[in-house]
Amino acid sequence: MASDASAQDDGDDEPSALEDAFVRYQENGLRLPPVPRELASELDEFADWHWGSEDLSLEDRDGFVDTARQPGGPVEIAFGHTGHGVNSWWLCCRLQTDALAVFVRLAYGGVYEDAAATLTALNDVAAELESLIPAADAAKRAGRLRGGHRLIVVADQMRRGFWEVAGGADGAQNSRDPLGDALAFLSTPVLNEPPPEE
Amino acid sequence: MSDTDRRKPRRQSSSSSDFSIIVDDLQGVLDGIPDRPSKGLMTFEELQAKFGAKPKKDRFFGLKKMSVRYKAIGEKLQAVKDTLTSATLGDIDDQGGRQNFEQLLNARLDEVDDACARYQKKHKGSKSRAVQDLRDDAQRFRDEIPRALDKLLGGEEARLPDDLKVDSALAAQRAGIKPAQMRGVSGKHCEFAKFNDETSDGPPVHLAKGNVNSVQLVSHGGVDRVFKKEQQTDTSRALAPQFMGIDVKNNPRYGNRNVAGGVLGKMLGATVMPDSKFAISNGEVGLLMDKAPGKTLQKLIEPGDIDDIALSPKALASLQKQLMDMEACDLLTGQTDRHFGNYMIDVSGDSVTVTAIDNDFSFPDPDSDAVNMNPQYAEIPPKFYGMNSIRSLPALLSREIAGRILAIDFNRDLAPEYEGLLTEPEIRGARARFQVMQNHVRQLDQNGYIVDNWETWTAPPPDDGMTATAFLRRDGAENKSLFGRDFDRL
Known part of the structure; x- marks a missing residue:
């Protein structure tokens, strides 16, 4: 436990956007989606319940996927709660790294949703993301994602979900459990895999 | 039985409580009436309790009818209500409009009084006293109307919209609704007199989770509905309204769009489109929709x-x-x-x-x-x-x-x-x-x-x-x- 003096010092500092987000999620019983360490200091709050390394749309799934299908691009994240009306409310997260692009949009906060009942499922998704990010990184290092491409995963309760290896021959794989299916894909051993490119 | 206890069951039976709703409407629009109007204003159940039996319904092809005099009071009260709901603020602000309106309303109130007097001639004791309370309330209402209309129509300040019906305007006045809260709200689709904090069964329940969304469950007469405060600005940053040309910054008029959808559905006989109207809840103006099942x-x-x-x-x-x-x-x-x-x-x-x-x-x-x-x-x-x-x-x-x-x-x-x-x-x-x-x-x-x-x-x-x-x-x-x-x- 911090001493009184250090607690006083800490109290003088503005809480970081990451702290704000963590507390806001925690107050609502939610697990904060994983934020890559390199982006933690760049995080900002762009609107009420909207954080990100840049001011990125939480809604623009198509734009996100189009960009993710192109090799390269910045590492970035945005997450929060957005929507309209009485039931069109979503807990969203979009993350792009070298190895992974994941777009998550889950029903939360609508009048006809039972927020308490869905908390476990929502937090399970955050936990799955925590597994997915290192698994994708490992796959990239192992040479399973080549040509600067990444794994794309879209878990969306507004529209159909899918996963795909960008630039791969198989294209988008429709899925009711895209996070689980993507993890399963990454966990499947690949025989005779060539050595990773340096 | 307390007054509060008496009011609850009355609202759970909309079909049998038309009379009391009318009485409530009077209560709702009467500026200055005490907060516990049931002490002075008779509800249908109170009248029933005093009379000892429900009024007889028309039956057997009209051979046996409910008390003609009793029914007449209800009909005359309905005429008062119709007068209040058929005129808008714009109508009574027109040349001669207010005079005509007040004359008509007073004539209707005279008819209520006459019907009550006829009833009292035939019924004495507690029944007569119950109807006397109604006559007293009608008189108070009559006395209050000029002052209430002065407040609604007078002054240099911005006022409530002209297309707002008089009963809704009086209810808005009582709830302290400001003209700015009516921006983007179609006055003719406001049902403030029927759906407000005084007519609800209890305080609204906040439904949605999260800090951004704010929706309430409100109940009137035992019917649950969803209330969403009308947004003057949409800060959600949603993409769709921007592409559609909706003025998210100044006047998105989302409530009006929902009501218009309901109007279309009704005309097409398509039950999939919910009926919507504007109401008052917690001192706010917003869209009121039936709670969808399933x-x-x-x-x-x-x-x-x-x-x-x-x-x-x-x-x-x-x-x-x-x-x-x-x-x-x-x-x-x-x-x-x-x-x-x-x-x-x-x-x-x-x-x-x-x-x-x-x-x-x-x-x-x-x-x-x-x-x-x-x-x-x-x-x-x-x-x-x-x-x-x-x-x-x-x-x-x-x-x-x-x-x-x-x-x-x-x-x-x-x-x-x-x-x-x-x-x-x-x-x-x-x-x-x-x-x-x-x-x-x-x-x-x-x-x-x-x-x-x-x-x-x-x-x-x-x-x-x-x-x-x-x-x-x-x-x-x-x-x-x-x-x-x-x-x-x-």
């Missing part, structure tokens, strides 16, 4: 509630009909956001109820820069970036809704209903969609795609013999019907 598709499918076995052929047919009704309504309203969390489904045996919710993102502005710069946005159906509604004209329609669509003359029937809710360009856009839909319905009819019976219908060539289920799911139809898109797992 679950969203997402929730329905997750636990396996809905599958081939669960849906009987009749239920499946009903589901398909209503989904196509909703597609028709979405096309006609320019709805862009019919994702599968945006309608409710209630299944009970053969009976299915589909209810469209969240009709905010509708009625695009054809004159907006966004629409003008993107030809696809101006198409019918529109193809807005990222939109979640079906981008095709309906593949099948029921005979009922097809007939209604063809029977409607947009300029005669719909345009006047949309006035006050939508702007002129939005109405123009709605007219263009309606014309396209009418032509499409004629084509469907000529080619055999109007459905009389969803259980037995089969497709004409080249899809010979396909059932409605197969037809709506045929190859390439995934994004051409809500059924094909959302129910492929059935």
